[in-house]
Amino acid sequence: MLEKLKEATIHKTEAEVLAYIADVFSGQAVFTTSFGVEDQVITDMICRYNIPIQIVAIDTGRLFEETYKVQDAVRKKYKKDIKVYAPDTKDLEALLAQKGPYSFYESIENRKECCYIRKVAPLNRALSGKACWVTGIRSEQSAGRSGMEKIQYDESYKMYKVNPLYDWQMADVMHYLETNEVPYNSLHHKGYVSIGCAPCTRAVKPGEDFRAGRWWWENNTGKECGLHESRKK
Template sequence: MDLPLERQVDDLRRDLPEHAALETLALLAARFPGRAAFSTSFGLEDQIISHLIFEHQLPIRVFTLDTGRNFQETYSTWNKTLLRYGQPIEVFAPQAPSLEALVAQKGPNSFYESLENRKECCHIRKVEPLARALAGTQLWFTGIRAEQSANRQHMHRAEWDAGHQLIKVHPLFDWTWDECVAFAQENGVPTNPLHQQGFVSIGCAPCTRAIKPGEDFRAGRWWWENADAKECGLHDTTAHQGLDPVVERMPG
């Protein structure tokens, strides 16, 4: 009898090959047939994972969250990806009633006014669509790397996501930024031109800026907030466990 999903995480941490993204993707696609998915936001790491999935025809669903506030460069990269690989990318957008109510009551830029407002916007545009995207999924691949922030250095390549009740795996967890750049160049992977302008972590346009020399990889995200608040809820363990009172108050 198969182990419950949560109890498989320790085995995966031990068994997954280090620094071997393709092998990790292929192994888990076979182990979770029809139940594995990858979320892309078209940044460098995500483009590499999409390349591996599409080039090797791995049976992994690829989807994206269209928040409606992305950079034009991100949309262009999305188009180039479709043309390059000829494979569909599923799209999940915010629920219109929730988004319309938010903008009607607080305006289009309420996220600058408080942490609570920002998390409310992230919940409507990203967290709730992600829940729909992951419905029925047992394993979720992401582009998270340990180098991206001090917070993420304490994560593992394989984790249990209590909020979505699935296993979360980061195939590039132990890759460096320079290794990602080299791989993309050597394999002709379409990349977001914003990376050439100092953007390393690319989210919604109003909430992302280029980083300055010596700054943390995540410094360009929600730069007006304290560093320890810089997660949107997609990869926030406390939010997934229902411990974040701000997220709990968000409209569903």
């Protein structure tokens, strides 16, 4: 199946890949957006060509105000429902009661616990019952992501994963957004290239790794929250 998907999409445009995936995985394809620039390209393609792929977002409760503004702009421009998944109330209340609102600064374990409750668990619910997961991952975003593929099988989630913009450069992304007048996060003009939760994201300097601004206080190179790694805590 994987080889067949790769072969069938090799000469297709990104929008054609999305349409093909929507057809092959009818009703079982889902696109997760964090409203980053890459995700905005895919959202635009899905809406512009009315491709039947469900768009979902994870609201961790700690996102930037600017990110919520993009979400609102998307709703108004495309008039398409975006299904939003939020953290489990009980888990979140327990975390906040036991460890407070900034536990993630104290240790990597705490940070991963927060990411699990606020991001990974809601994502698991969003992907449940689906067969294909569309993302805005690009190869140059990090060393870990350069080992992925445009179309792959995700063993962790037991589903196909499609990254239509995998080979795109940042300039391609910005060109698409400007040409098609797609709304995007104003933080991108302030040095934020990978935008997650507000307390855990900062701007990066020119030449720094794309994900250097995420969990900058951690002295490691992983820089993933678990969404594209494993569904386990």
